[in-house]
Amino acid sequence: MPELSDQRRYAEDAAVVLSGLGLPPAYGKLLGWLLICDPPGQTSAQLSAALGLSKGSVSTGMRMLESSGLARRVPVPGHRGHAYEVRPDAVIRIAADASKFRVFRELMERGLKVVGGDDAPGTERLRMMRDFYAFIEDEMPRLVERFEAEYGAKGDHDG
Amino acid sequence: MPELSDQRRYAEDAAVVLSGLGLPPAYGKLLGWLLICDPPGQTSAQLSAALGLSKGSVSTGMRMLESSGLARRVPVPGHRGHAYEVRPDAVIRIAADASKFRVFRELMERGLKVVGGDDAPGTERLRMMRDFYAFIEDEMPRLVERFEAEYGAKGDHDG
DNA sequence: TCGTGTGTTCAGAACTTACTGAACATTCGA
DNA sequence: TCGAATGTTCAGTAAGTTCTGAACACACGA
Structure with missing residues (x-):
């Protein structure tokens, strides 16, 4: 070295x-x-x-x-x-990139098809996880907006 | 196969x-x-x-x-x-795990020490990124709480 | 205490991935 | 149009990772 x-x-x-x-x-x-x-x-x-x-x-x-x-x-x-x-805005792109969450949501979605019906043991948990990822996917852009508003107000920056 | x-x-x-x-x-x-x-x-x-x-x-x-x-x-x-x-709560743990964000924030923190002073070209961007990750790190638990409240209200689930 | 069913560890094999270096393609100025 | 500098691609190799299988450790029941 x-x-x-x-x-x-x-x-x-x-x-x-x-x-x-x-x-x-x-x-x-x-x-x-x-x-x-x-x-x-x-x-x-x-x-x-x-x-x-x-x-x-x-x-x-x-x-x-x-x-x-x-x-x-x-x-x-x-x-x-x-x-x-x-x-x-490079690093914001990394974090806000929803595709990571989407992949997981889709995995839960597919799990629901495979798990074996409404009263299979895993169904409830898979639903919850699917909803959770959908929630995050939805909220992430909002969070980024909030950051931009707060940060812009604090320091006054250009793009 | x-x-x-x-x-x-x-x-x-x-x-x-x-x-x-x-x-x-x-x-x-x-x-x-x-x-x-x-x-x-x-x-x-x-x-x-x-x-x-x-x-x-x-x-x-x-x-x-x-x-x-x-x-x-x-x-x-x-x-x-x-x-x-x-x-x-497995998958919530994956997503809410703040350590991933912390690692990035620390990387930005270290970048600021290396970039070479307040008016170096990257300083402003590194500050913004650091603040962004700190913001997400902070907000993520709140987001999880909100999901749990909404989801619990919607479907009435046990742990 | 012993025997059996479980769980853990780790050296080595098998596999996968990333990097290099050289040949090829491209672009720009003259 | 040509020459030179730059960019791209890809076969082969080097490096790294994961999985297996066998030896070992442990816990429980009898």
């Missing part, structure tokens, strides 16, 4: 956290780095050098970050390619 | 969903099966036979489910060992 900078170490730590959620380490490294790097926009070459990842890994990883809406490309004047930066 | 029953297939599907969150397939299979099986309490031997898992895998997997509070042991009269069943 050749003496990691604080920033680089931060990217590594982010990778550990994201791995825990089932995402590839390279994905977490890239996101972590983009959260704290200066300048905020980084080219593939910069990312590759900073994180010790191959061009291929950077390409694939940034593609994932883009398609999940966490990063975007920005043009670089006088440069052939583009740079990447995290979107301002 | 020797003709899976609907129930068994359901367990397999649950495994896929849980794998997506970074959990071992055996863990998901066990949870999925316990959600829909009849009787609701199952011994190790039953689980092993139903899911085609070794005794070892059942032991390890159920240990995980227990320690994350999703399943519990129940005594079986006239039987040497015990049975396992999912806890009634």
